[in-house]
Amino acid sequence: MTIGDFFTTPQNWVFLLIALPMLYAAYKVTTTNNVVHAVLALVGALAGTAALFILLGAEFVAWTVVLISIGAVIVLFLFGIMITRAPIGQEVDLSHPRSVKIWAALASGALFIMFGAAMLDEFGDDVIPEAADATRTGELGLLIFERYVIPFEVVSLVLLAALIGGIVIARRDPAADQQPGVSL
Amino acid sequence: MPINAFLLLGAALFSIGVYGLLVRRNAVLILLSVELMMAAVNINLIAFDRFLGDEMAAGQVFALFAIAVAAAEVGIGLAIILLIFRNRQSANVDELDLLRL
Numbered sequence A: 001m002t003i004g005d006f007f008t009t010p011q012n013w014v015f016l017l018i019a020l021p022m023l024y025a026a027y028k029v030t031t032t033n034n035v036v037h038a039v040l041a042l043v044g045a046l047a048g049t050a051a052l053f054i055l056l057g058a059e060f061v062a063w064t065v066v067l068i069s070i071g072a073v074i075v076l077f078l079f080g081i082m083i084t085r086a087p088i089g090q091e092v093d094l095s096h097p098r099s100v101k102i103w104a105a106l107a108s109g110a111l112f113i114m115f116g117a118a119m120l121d122e123f124g125d126d127v128i129p130e131a132a133d134a135t136r137t138g139e140l141g142l143l144i145f146e147r148y149v150i151p152f153e154v155v156s157l158v159l160l161a162a163l164i165g166g167i168v169i170a171r172r173d174p175a176a177d178q179q180p181g182v183s184l
Numbered sequence B: 001m002p003i004n005a006f007l008l009l010g011a012a013l014f015s016i017g018v019y020g021l022l023v024r025r026n027a028v029l030i031l032l033s034v035e036l037m038m039a040a041v042n043i044n045l046i047a048f049d050r051f052l053g054d055e056m057a058a059g060q061v062f063a064l065f066a067i068a069v070a071a072a073e074v075g076i077g078l079a080i081i082l083l084i085f086r087n088r089q090s091a092n093v094d095e096l097d098l099l100r101l
Helices: A010-031 A035-056 A059-083 A100-123 A137-146 A150-170 A174-178 B003-023 B027-052 B058-088
Strands: none
Touching: A010 A035, A010 A150, A010 B003, A010 B027, A035 A059, A059 A137, A059 B027, A059 B058, A100 B003, A100 B027, A137 A150, A137 B058, A150 B027, A150 B058, B003 B027
């Protein structure tokens, strides 16, 4: 398949329309000097993934990304930013100096070339087949509660452990507050 | 839609996440980069699910599990950062060198 063939399908245009802003948003997440801007750029990148999932016909996963990642995780991040040192606005101390940046860019570029070469080599002209319709949420629910019920239970246990662990780690210890000599 | 487009996008997002992981000093921003890498992995999972046409929809189901685990990871990570900040008055990972000789 040549580059010209890529632009004959309208879905590919939609893909580019979603993917390019996503890449820009991801770049902004890692480079901006403003913490809140980084979080908002991450919202853009995650919204792009949700749009791509809809393009691929995985609607339930797309709305899960919107609800959990954009809705809950981002709010958690904003809480974290506002609680740990409030200087919201331009800040210069967020990234390492230029010398570190060059090496990091080289390392991640090499990683991208490695991944990209392997994938281009393996899946040269393969095309995602046109599905008859999107995956229905009902089908997915039946699968989760029949075929994948044990992983599902394990994940709910992980979430419970994370919930309790988060509370235990982050709560202020009242005994330590009363005795100044004792620290966590 | 060629699957390579999705795979390359996933690889690019993952690499950008790795770059952020290496470059950032603030712990909250490092977690943001990790979240970016999780999104890249989810794109790969869904793309392969559609590519293989799996009747069990393993890619989609495990993308859901990955999202849930990512949410748990962020919750615990932010709790730990909060505790570090409370004890050290800083969320800068360069200053967490208590174990250095």
